[in-house]
Amino acid sequence: MNAFRKLGRVAGIAFTLLAAAPAIAATCGNDASGFERWLGEFRREAAGAGISASALRALDGVTYSTQVIGLDRNQKHFSVPFEQFVANRVTKGRIAKGKQMLKQYAGPLARIEQRFGVPGTILVAIWGMETDFGANSGKMPVFRSLATLAYDCRRTEFFTAQLLDALRIVQRGDLSIGQMRGAWAGELGQTQFMPSSYVKYAVDFSGDGHADLIGNPVDVLASTANYLKAYGWQRGADYHQGGGNFQALLGWNKAVNNARAIGLFADKLAQ
Known part of the structure; x- marks a missing residue:
């Protein structure tokens, strides 16, 4: 399934953090230069939003993916019979x-x-x-994809919500960190749920x-x-x-x- 159609079907869903959670305000960027700083900011703010230390280990070693950015920038919107x-x-x-x-x-x-x-x-x-x-x-590491897209300034709010909910999937024990592999934009499972839809x-x-x-x-x-x-x-x-x-x-x-x-x-x- 083309990712743009999958993202389009969930873009209108209202995503909410835990009741007492602060807003995630880590600074986005358009290249890899600020990714490590952003990831550190995101980790601290995610912990404040109720994400456990064990779930946050999913972000250990996560790097910026130019492949994911390339796929995001080159989506084709075809209208065919x-x-x-x-x-x-x-x-x-x-x-x-x-x-x-x-x-x-x-x-x-x-x-x-x-x-x-x-x-x-x-x-x-x-x-x-x-x-x-x-x-x-799909076999792409979901946390790498979502962290890259959450850091990217194009749709940071949407993908920040997805990244938080991917961490919640691990936190509540549905999937292990190692199982969190899917399509390039973070879709998971045999019918391709975005993480917020999964939660x-x-x-x-x-x-x-x-x-x-x-x-x-x-x-x-x-x-x-x-x-x-x-x-x-x-x-x-x-x-x-x-x-x-x-x-x-x-x-x-x-x-x-x-x-x-x-x-x-x-x-x-x-x-």
Whole structure:
């Protein structure tokens, strides 16, 4: 999934720090020269915002990434016909794999639909389109990516919130520091949650004590359903363009073609 679409879907979420937390005011910069100073300032202010010393160890050795900055500066906004958009996303191979996943996770998907109202075909379609069912979740160090983008002056407020919530994911024990790898802009897990969405919507549906969106498909599917429910998903409503659930799919990803593709994928999975 293109990062600009992923960021666009969460840019409107209101992010809040802990009630007594001070504002994070470390000085941003546009090259690597001030990064170490910024990181030291951020660490002190994050500690004041309630981040534990053990979680802050995630920032040990973190360096500025010119690769991440390059990727951020070179995003391409393409508008393509729907048929072209779905050609490499809703493929025969993915449909076949998706049907296998529907059978493999039939029990959990039924319980997820009972709780959140989202059918398994929609969840499996999103799973397939986002990361090819977990095969391509990303391997970049999330803390390096987020620290670089939080320091960068372009969108420092947004990514500072993401970095704080990435630390909270570690602090609450959902993922270890070593597990925090994902896409270049900090997206995590098999359906690519930004950290603030992870903190807000991830659920421990498997009951093992951790909301693991990297290694536990049951948590992945349930958390994706929880996200959609929070964006207004209505049990049983139509999810195609013009239907009651199409806006929830746009809450997942603001690109109309993407929402339409999810619906098409789900339809094919149901056949």
